[in-house]
Amino acid sequence: MDAFYASVELLRYPQLKGLPMVIGGGRRTVDEAIRNLPEGGTLADIPVEAFPRLKDYAGRGVITTATYPARQFGIGSAMGLMKAAKLCPQALILPVDFDEYRRFSRAFKQVILDIAPLMEDRGVDEVYIDFTNVPGGQRDGGRSLARLIQKSILDATGLTCSIGVAPNKLIAKMASEFDKPNGISVVYEGDLESRIWPLPCRKVNGIGPKADEKLKRFGIETVGQLAARDREWLIQNFGKATGAWMHEVSWGRDDRPVVTESEPVSMSRETTFDRDLHAVRDRAELGAIFTHLCEKVAEDLQRKGYVGKTIGIKLRYDDFRIATRDQTIDRFTADGKTIRQIGGQCLKRVPLERPLRLLGVRVGALAKAGSPEATAPTGAVRSTTEPASTTASLF
DNA sequence: TCTGGGGTCCTAGGACCC
DNA sequence: TCTGGGGTCCTAGGACCC
Numbered sequence: 400m401d402a403f404y405a406s407v408e409l410l411r412y413p414q415l416k417g418l419p420m421v422i423g424g425g426r427r428t429v430d431e432a433i434r435n436l437p438e439g440g441t442l443a444d445i446p447v448e449a450f451p452r453l454k455d456y457a458g459r460g461v462i463t464t465a466t467y468p469a470r471q472f473g474i475g476s477a478m479g480l481m482k483a484a485k486l487c488p489q490a491l492i493l494p495v496d497f498d499e500y501r502r503f504s505r506a507f508k509q510v511i512l513d514i515a516p517l518m519e520d521r522g523v524d525e526v527y528i529d530f531t532n533v534p535g536g537q538r539d540g541g542r543s544l545a546r547l548i549q550k551s552i553l554d555a556t557g558l559t560c561s562i563g564v565a566p567n568k569l570i571a572k573m574a575s576e577f578d579k580p581n582g583i584s585v586v587y588e589g590d591l592e593s594r595i596w597p598l599p600c601r602k603v604n605g606i607g608p609k610a611d612e613k614l615k616r617f618g619i620e621t622v623g624q625l626a627a628r629d630r631e632w633l634i635q636n637f638g639k640a641t642g643a644w645m646h647e648v649s650w651g652r653d654d655r656p657v658v659t660e661s662e663p664v665s666m667s668r669e670t671t672f673d674r675d676l677h678a679v680r681d682r683a684e685l686g687a688i689f690t691h692l693c694e695k696v697a698e699d700l701q702r703k704g705y706v707g708k709t710i711g712i713k714l715r716y717d718d719f720r721i722a723t724r725d726q727t728i729d730r731f732t733a734d735g736k737t738i739r740q741i742g743g744q745c746l747k748r749v750p751l752e753r754p755l756r757l758l759g760v761r762v763g764a765l766a767k768a769g770s771p772e773a774t775a776p777t778g779a780v781r782s783t784t785e786p787a788s789t790t791a792s793l794f
Numbered sequence: 795t796c797t798g799g800g801g802t803c804c805t806a807g808g809a810c811c812c
Numbered sequence: 813t814c815t816g817g818g819g820t821c822c823t824a825g826g827a828c829c830c
Contacts, residue, residue, distance in 0.1 A: 609827060
């Protein structure tokens with residue numbers, strides 16, 4: 400989806416179309432933004448002057464989405480609000496409204512499912528679609544089906560998207576960025592050399608800042624330069640799995656299927672404080688935040704019908720270093736008090752001298768609530784994981 | 795100018811078991 | 813004195829993605 404959060408906001412506030420605007424900020428920014436909005440009238444009647452501007456904010460936080468006009472000022476996703484305010488102080492800033500984005504996320508995904516049932520969820524604003532067996536999916540290299548999907552989403556939601564069509568997920572993902580916004584790119588196998596090899600390695604889904612840096616140190620800037628290296632050389636320098644993978648992707652090879660169903664592995668809640676807190680001096684405040692996070696995770700688990708048995712905490716110190724601790728208990732739970740209690744034990748094992756910037760709570764090792772795994776006593780759970788020979792000897 | 799929140803997957807060492 | 817070879821689970825950290 401194109402500038403998804405911002406585009407959803409523009410459906411509510413069409414008067415902001417064409418203006419530089421960013422979505423983001425922590426809770427404090429959200430509160431201030433809401434306070435600045437006048438009451439009464441429909442949302443579309445609110446005058447542009449009434450909307451908060453970036454220059455009015457000094458809060459912590461990053462930009463989740465910037466409209467295309469804002470991007471012209473050099474503003475981008477994940478950029479700190481402070482930096483963005485320097486680049487374009489007059490840009491409008493709106494708080495993140497996740498519930499609203501989720502509504503539109505469900506809507507556009509349903510449109511796709513009605514056309515092409517093999518869809519993989521890749522987060523709130525992105526999916527993979529298997530065109531292989533969709534009627535007309537092969538016509539014009541997939542372009543006509545892509546057009547149909549684009550138009551259907553626009554008709555149903557008012558939102559635009561960009562689609563890449565290719566023989567596999569790796570190339571399709573890169574192709575989807577070739578013609579943004581509202582574009583379609585079809586990339587064939589034979590286009591590898593002309594359209595993929597010139598790209599910077601960083602464009603490969605899975606090569607992040609660290610790997611890119613290391614590649615650069617070897618003088619490898621583009622996918623083509625990566626493809627020119629020996630498979631064995633890559634394995635020597637990047638490890639068996641990563642090296643082999645790099646070799647494959649540089650040659651455009653990817654056999655991952657489109658996965659339509661998946662179970663969550665963990666659920667978590669975390670929050671960055673308005674100001675750094677100290678474990679001793681701000682003990683009461685931290686305790687209240689911690690309890691609240693535990694309750695939120697418990698709610699999430701219960702609402703979605705999961706239980707977990709690994710409970711963990713996460714801290715971010717003022718110097719941005721991160722510490723995590725977790726503990727696996729002998730039963731599954733979705734209970735806020737239990738999570739709070741075990742989480743509290745985890746907190747005792749972590750250094751608390753430095754000021755804290757963030758606190759998080761996580762529950763992992765999930766099972767569906769009420770499933771055999773989740774309800775069985777620990778002993779029975781263990782027996783199912785015993786080697787086949789041992790299990791067979793029981794009979 | 796300091797840098798969100800919610801995730802997944804991988805690695806590596808140690809405990810423990812057979 | 814020298815000390816297996818698997819396997820799983822747990823824990824901590826880190827890279828990466830949307």
